[in-house]
Amino acid sequence: MTFNHKWVWITGASSGIGEHLAYAFSRQGAHLILSSRQQPALEKVRAACAHPDKVEIVPLDVADLDSVQRTAREVLDRYGLPDILVNNAGISQRALAAETVVEVDMQIMQVNYFGTVALIKALLPEMIRQRKGHIVSISSVMGLFGAPWRTAYCASKHAMNGFHEGLRAELHPYGIPVTVIMPGYVNTNVTINALKGDGSKHAVKAKTTASGWEPDYFARRALRVIASRRREAILAGPREWLACTLKRFLPGVLHRVLNNIKASE
Template identity: 45%
Template sequence: MERLTGAGVGPLAVGAVGLLILLRLIQRARGKQILQDKVVVITGASSGLGKECARVFHAAGARLILCGRDQKRLQEVVQELRAVTDGQRKTYTPCTVTFDLSDTDTVARAAVEILKCHGHVDVLINNAGISYRGNILDTHVSVQRDVMETNYFGPVALTQAILPSMVERGSGHIVAISSVQGKIAIPYRSAYAASKHATQAYFDCLRAEVERFGLQVSIISPGYIRTNLSVNAVTGDGSKYGVMDKTTASGREPTEVAHAVLKAVRHRQKDVLLAGPLPTLAVYLRTLWPAAYFRVMASRAKKEQRIKEQ
C-alpha cells in the first residue's frame, strides 16, 4: 500500500503542475488584448520608431490614425502600408492628422479631428519627441523649454484631450514612449533627460488615477534606437546636432522596439525597460547606491569633455 502511494505521488505532482501551467496560459490568453479593428493613434508616425509602430500595428489589423507635422511624409507611410497585403488578416487604410505637437494650442483642435476619424480611440501611442545634446553652461533656457514642449507638454496635452472620451467609454490604453533616460540622467543630455523624467512621473500618476475607470497606461523606456534621433537633436543654441552618435548607430533596430510596444499593449504591461546590461545596472545603481552612480556619471562627463576638447 505504501509503495502504491509513493508511486502515485510523482504523476500527481506532474499533473498538478501541468494543470497550473494550462490555467496560467488560459488566463494569459483571456487577458491578451486583441488589436484587430482597434483604433490606434500614433504620434511622430512619419519616421523612425513611429513609422515602425505603424507597420506592426497595421499588420495586427488596427485602424490607424497617423499623426505628424509633415502631411507629405505621412501620406508616404500610408501608401507603403496600403501596399502591404495579408490574406489572413483584414487591414485598413490609415487616417492622418497633421499638427505640431510642440504647439499645445493646436493640440486640442487636433484631438477633435482625431476623434472624428472613428468616433473614439482605443490606444494612444505618444511617440513623437526630440533629443538634445549640449553643455548646460552653453544652453539657453529657451532650448530647455522647447524640448519640454515637444517631449512633455505636447503628449500631456494630447493625452488629456483624448482622456475624457476613454473615461466615458470605460476603455482605453495610453502608451508613453519614454527612455532609459527617464529613469537615470547622463551628462550633456539635461533637457532630454528632464523631459523624460517628467514623462515617467506624469504617466505613473495617470496610471494610478485612471485604473478605477478600467484604463491602461504603459511606459516604454528604450535605450538607444537606430534612428535619426541624434541627427535631429537640438544643441544648446537651438541648432541641429546633425551627427549620428556611435551609441545610436549601434542601438536596437526600430522594428524590435515597435514589436515590444505591440507586446506591451497586447499584454497590458505597465512599465517596460528595453536596455542592455549596463544601462539596466545603472538604473539599479542609481536607486541602491546613488553615491557610486554619481561618481560614474562625473567621470563620464569629464571623459566626454576631454574628447570634445581634442
C-alpha cells in the same frame, strides 16, 4: 491578432520608433492614425504599411497646444475614440546645460512633456465617459536617471514618468490602462534631430544610438508590452539595464560612469 481592427493613434509616426510601431501595428491589422509635422513623410510611412487602406494621416505639431486640442476634436468626430493612444513624438538634446539657452529647454519640455500631456487631456474626458482606451507613452531610460549633454531631455522624460504614474492611479477606477515604455538606445535619427544649445540640429548620429536596437525589433517588443497592458517596461540592452540597476542600488558608481560621458555618446 491582438490589434486587428483596433484604432491606434501614433504621434511622431514619420520616423524611427513611431514609424516602426506603425508597421508593426499595421501587420496585425490595426487601423492607424499617424501624426507628426511632416505630411509627406507620413504618406511614405502609410504606403509602406501592410494595410495602407487602414491608415489615416493627421498632421500635428504637438508643441502647438491649441492645435493639439483642435486636432483631437477632429479625430474624435471623424474616427471616434481611438482604442490606443501612443505618445511617441519627441526631441532630444546634445549640448551642455551651460551652453543651452533656456528657450531650448522650454522647447524640449513643450514637445516631450506638455505636448504629451495636452493630447492625453484632450482625449481624457471621452475616455472616462466611455471607460475605454489605453494610454501608451514612449519615455526613455533617461526618465529614470540623468545624463550629461541632455539635461532638458532627461528632465522632460522624468516629468513624463511622474505624470503617468499619478495618472495611472487616477484612471484605475475606469479600467483605462497607462503604459510607459522606456527605451534604451534605438537606431533612429534621434541624435541627428537632437537640439544643440542654440536650437539648431546636432545633425550627427551618435555611435551608441547606431549600435542600439533596430527600430523594427524595438517595435515588435513594444507591441508585446502594449498587448499585455503592462504599467512600465524598460526595453533596452545590457548597458542601459546596468545603468538603471546601478541608479537603484549603487548610485555612486553610476555617477562615476556618467562623469565620463562624451557629447558623441
